[in-house]
Amino acid sequence: MKERTDWPPELKKTKQREEIYRILELAEKPLSVNEIYVRIDRALCQKYHVAVSTVYRIMFAFEKHHLVIKSTLMGDETALYEMNRGGHKHYAICLKCHKLVPLEMCPFEKVQIQTKDNDFTITSHKIEIYGYCKVCQNNLQKQGEDK
Amino acid sequence: MKERTDWPPELKKTKQREEIYRILELAEKPLSVNEIYVRIDRALCQKYHVAVSTVYRIMFAFEKHHLVIKSTLMGDETALYEMNRGGHKHYAICLKCHKLVPLEMCPFEKVQIQTKDNDFTITSHKIEIYGYCKVCQNNLQKQGEDK
DNA sequence: ATCAGTGCAAACGATTTGCACCTCG
DNA sequence: CGAGGTGCAAATCGTTTGCACTGAT
Secondary structure (H helix, E strand, C coil), X not given: CCCCCCCCCCCCCCHHHHHHHHHHHHCCCCEEXXXXXXXXHHHXXXXXXXXXXXXXXXXXXXXXXXXXXXXXXXXXXXXXXXXXXXXXXXXXXXXXXCCEEXXXXXXXXXXXXXXXXXXXXXXXXXXXXXXXXXXXHHHHHHHHHCC | CCCCCCCCCXXXXXXXXXXXXXXXXXXXXXXXXXXXXXXXXXXXXXXXXXXHHHHHHHHHHHHHCCCEEEEECCCCCCEEEEECCCCCCCEEEECCCCCEEEECCCHHHHCCCXXXXXXXXXXXXXXXXXXXXXXXXXXXXXXXXXX
């Protein structure tokens, strides 16, 4: 099964792009441009500098070539990017610690979506689940008992 | 069945707030702050002026009191507000004309969401469906034939 | 009279762009 | 060599905030 993470031939290779690609590959979660920017500087240790605007431009190019997936979370205006690893993924977001908990499967696999006249052709979807992760849940409970 | 659209007593009534409330009641779709701003000016016809910052502050207050629901759509950073009419609603968004087509029901009513250890307590969710509405679908088809 | 609500302009943070220079292919 | 990529700084866009003033209760 071929992953979708191969480099598109029409995308010129530069050290900046390869560095960002590497960072996204290693990322444990979707990253903001600023997080990427910081990780570049950390990885490059002054060898050379990458401009923020370059990061934006590269993310734009990556997105266009479907190398990455862009998303935004509720109550936050900054965009997040993660490597497009084929089969799509959804997250549950903890309202307290903001941790992202990946869902095991896409809940839509089993669902039919209905509009008024069923005249809408679906090409993609986005789901965000909000609530509390186990840790925060336990903490909240404890706080309730401590009184 | 009581609607959630009654005015919270702790929210002072002012002409600005009442005007915005009216606009949201009449709105056929979620509105951006700017759209609200334009509609106010149109409705008030120079009688007096409402500042953009005021609109933001009022939307913040309305949101806090659950009078409105705030949301953001993919590929657009501006926030949208719609009157909270109780039972929540989702939309299918046309990628071509950007029309919002309301879903008949929440697809999650029938679905179980699973995280790794099922240790996540869900309090809310957000769904966005993307694709093509009937009109745009037909247009695309026609374009295909015309050659 | 009091305190929340408002207008205005300035501040802000994320993202974009214009332009000169650089580098991959 | 030439087109496309990059760095830098300035511009833009949505949103927020400080402050003095106004208005609802």
